[in-house]
Amino acid sequence: MAIANLHETLLSYKLRRNQLNLEITEYQTQKTLATYSQADLQSLKSSREHEVRDYFKGLYEDDAELQAEYLDYTQIPDFEEEIDKITAEFQDQLNEMTAWETALDAQITTDSAELEEVNAYIESMKTMLTTNIQEDFNYGLNG
Numbered sequence: 001m002a003i004a005n006l007h008e009t010l011l012s013y014k015l016r017r018n019q020l021n022l023e024i025t026e027y028q029t030q031k032t033l034a035t036y037s038q039a040d041l042q043s044l045k046s047s048r049e050h051e052v053r054d055y056f057k058g059l060y061e062d063d064a065e066l067q068a069e070y071l072d073y074t075q076i077p078d079f080e081e082e083i084d085k086i087t088a089e090f091q092d093q094l095n096e097m098t099a100w101e102t103a104l105d106a107q108i109t110t111d112s113a114e115l116e117e118v119n120a121y122i123e124s125m126k127t128m129l130t131t132n133i134q135e136d137f138n139y140g141l142n143g
Contacts, residue, residue, distance in 0.1 A: 006132065010125040013118050020115040024108055031104040038097040045090040052082045 053073075060066050060073035070076055 006125055006129045010122060010129060013122045013125060017115060017118045017122065020111050020118065024111050024115065027104050027108045027111065031101060031108070034097055034101045034104060038094065038101070041090060041093055041097065045086060045094075048086050049083060052079070052086065056082075 056073040056076055056079045060070070060076065066073075066076065073079060
C-alpha cells in the first residue's frame with residue numbers, strides 16, 4: 001500500500017513538473033513577443049524622430065534667416081518640442097512593455113524555483129520507492 005501511495009505521489013509530481021515546464025515555455029514565448037514588440041515600438045519612435053529631424057533640417061537649409069540665427073536645425077525652438085512630444089507619446093508604452101517583461105521574468109523565476117523543488121521531490125520519491133521495493137523483496141528472503 002505504501003508503494004502505491006508513493007507511486008501516486010510521484011505521478012502527481014511528474015504532472016506538476018510537466019505543467020511547470022509548459023508554463024515556463026509559454027512565459028518565455030510571451031517574453032520573446034514582448035521583446036520584439038518593444039523593438040518595433042523603438043523603431044517606430046526612431047522613425048518618427050527621423051521624420052521630424054528631416055523636416056527641421058529642410059526648413060533650416062532652405063531659410064537663410066534661420067541659418068543666420070541658429071548654428072544648426074537642432075537649435076530651432078520647435079524642434080526640441082516636437083522631439084519631446086514623440087518621446088512622451090512613446091514613453092508610456094515603452095514603460096508598460098518593460099513592466100510586462102519584468103512581470104514575465106518574475107513569473108519565469110517563480111516557476112523555475114518551483115520546478116527545482118518538484119524535481120527534488122521526484123528524486124526523493126524515487127529513492128523512497130526504490131528503497132521500499134528493495135525492503136519488500138528482502139523481507140521475504142531474509143525471513
